[in-house]
Amino acid sequence: MxxxxxxxxxxxxxxxxxxxxxxxxxxxxxxxxxxxxxxxxxxxxxxxxxxxxxxxxxxxxxxxxxxxxxxxxxxxxxxxxxxxxxxxxxxxxxxxxxxxxxxxxxxxxxxxxxxxxxxxxxxxxxxxxxxxxxxxxxxxxxxxxxxxxxxxxxxxxxxxxxxxxxxxxxxxxxxxxxxxxxxxxxxxxxxxxxxxxxxxxxxxxxxxxxxxxxxxxxxxxxxxxxxxxxxxxxxxxxxxxxxxxxxxxxxxxxxxxKGGVSAIEQYNRDKTNLIYDAIDSSGGFYRGAADAASRSVMNITFRIHTEELEKQFIKESEAAGFVGLKGHRDVGGLRASTYNAVPLESCKALAAFMSDFQQRNG
Missing domain, CATH: 3.40.640.10 (Type I PLP-dependent aspartate aminotransferase-like (Major domain))
Structure with a gap:
């Protein structure tokens, strides 16, 4: 495979x-x-x-x-x-x-x-x-x-x-x-x-x-x-x-x-935190779309300061094996959905890609 x-x-x-x-x-x-x-x-x-x-x-x-x-x-x-x-x-x-x-x-x-x-x-x-x-x-x-x-x-x-x-x-x-x-x-x-x-x-x-x-x-x-x-x-x-x-x-x-729903909840938060941390530590390069108090653990929505960079982010991420990061057509931007079955390794890879993309385009 x-x-x-x-x-x-x-x-x-x-x-x-x-x-x-x-x-x-x-x-x-x-x-x-x-x-x-x-x-x-x-x-x-x-x-x-x-x-x-x-x-x-x-x-x-x-x-x-x-x-x-x-x-x-x-x-x-x-x-x-x-x-x-x-x-x-x-x-x-x-x-x-x-x-x-x-x-x-x-x-x-x-x-x-x-x-x-x-x-x-x-x-x-x-x-x-x-x-x-x-x-x-x-x-x-x-x-x-x-x-x-x-x-x-x-x-x-x-x-x-x-x-x-x-x-x-x-x-x-x-x-x-x-x-x-x-x-x-x-x-x-x-x-x-x-x-x-x-x-x-x-x-x-x-x-x-x-x-x-x-x-x-x-x-x-x-x-x-x-x-x-x-x-x-x-x-x-x-x-x-x-x-x-x-x-x-x-x-x-x-x-x-995996230990039931309580264990899955912690697993989901661990995954999500990796990506939110990449957003929050970017010095404004990435910006979370939702207010911090209402942020979803399932769907992480974020923006980059220009649409041109967002399009470049999508193009490069797809080439690197990432799927589904384009935001919904009604709101634009970027979105990572981290549902129960999304592996921690995928979120680690996305956080690393985000950091690398920022270093090259910040």
Whole structure:
């Protein structure tokens, strides 16, 4: 095999080499069935065991309480932007949002199509460079739920702590930092995440939902759009993205082998600190795009003082084996995504490249 790239893609993103190699070994035949897991019925006992084991691993690693259900759905987080208000935003209620960037804006846009919405806090005036102060958060009367985006991949900002909403359900889009750090799931009514950043390949979306919220799914909705449909059928109502769920299974076992979510959190901080240190010690050659207090441990956004140098940085980094360092087209600049599976060695290599690039162009 040729040398693997230094993969800093924002998603689909890096997967551990060990996981890829195990999947390769089991690709043609899985579980002694004489066929790949992609070829077998999702009603088979072999696949049902994978489905159940993956849920159990999630519960153990993420500390999911017994009165929550874990679902493996399709359509990505983008489908959840509409499915959540369809299920939770009833007549006369308001969906409240904290507006922190591109992905929260997309969630707001979709919810407006379903019912009444309110932006209760925003950092738009700061160009989404920080998480807004939520210490004196006031929610409208008859609030159905408060929605937050725990980590904004494009702007590179992340919540350090979550708001306490009392009896009002807190809904969290954790697509880009799920299982990257411990979370008190009991603070949330619903958590959702696309798998393609920290949990596995694209194709499956994780939903963690409190049982009482799922049970109240409106019976007027199409069956596929109701959470209770998937709860009552153990995520097997229709054909699931079976290979993606299997890959999530392997990824969860990999996280467990590394010491669990707390150990992964420290590993992620060690990786991220290497790159933030390269930015902060550059004397202004590099500039972090996010406010220091809101910096993401998953997506490091930064700039160089001229666009010409940024273009040169991208060109030279690609030639050196780095992938995915170009900032999102909406904001420009540079971005390194350091999700769970990005190796420490890749971050060390990037920090060294940044130092060398500065010495040659500073």
């Amino acid at each position: 040729t040398k693997r790239a230094y993969n800093f893609n924002a998603g689909p993103a890096a997967l551990p080499l060990e996981v890829l190699q195990q999947a390769q070994e089991q690709f043609v035949e899985f579980g002694g069935a004489g066929m790949s897991i992609m070829e077998m019925s999702h009603r088979s006992s072999i696949y049902e065991n994978v489905n159940n084991e993956t849920q159990s691993l999630l519960r153990e690693l993420f500390g999911i309480p017994d009165h929550y259900k874990t679902l493996f759905l399709q359509g990505g987080a983008s489908t959840q932007f509409g499915m959540i208000p369809m299920n939770l935003l009833s007549e006369g209620k308001t969906a409240a949002f904290v507006q922190t960037g591109n992905w929260s804006n997309k969630a707001i846009k979709e919810a407006k199509l379903i019912g009444k919405t309110a932006i209760v806090a925003t950092s738009e005036e700061n160009k989404y460079t920080r998480i807004p102060d939520l210490s004196e958060l006031k929610l409208p009367e008859e609030t159905a739920y408060l929605h937050i985006t725990s980590n904004e991949t494009i702007e590179g900002i992340q919540y350090s702590e979550y708001p306490n909403t009392g009896d009002i359900p807190l809904v969290g889009d954790m697509s880009s930092d799920i299982l990257s750090r411990p979370v008190d799931v009991s603070k949330f009514g619903l958590i959702y995440a696309g798998a393609q950043k920290n949990l596995g390949p694209s194709g499956v979306t994780l939903v963690i939902i409190r049982e009482d919220l799922a049970a109240n799914s409106p019976k007027t909705l199409s069956s596929m759009l109701r959470y209770d449909t998937h709860v009552n059928n153990n995520s097997l109502y229709n054909t699931p993205p079976s290979f993606s769920v299997y890959m999530v299974n392997l990824m969860l076992k990999w996280i467990a082998s």
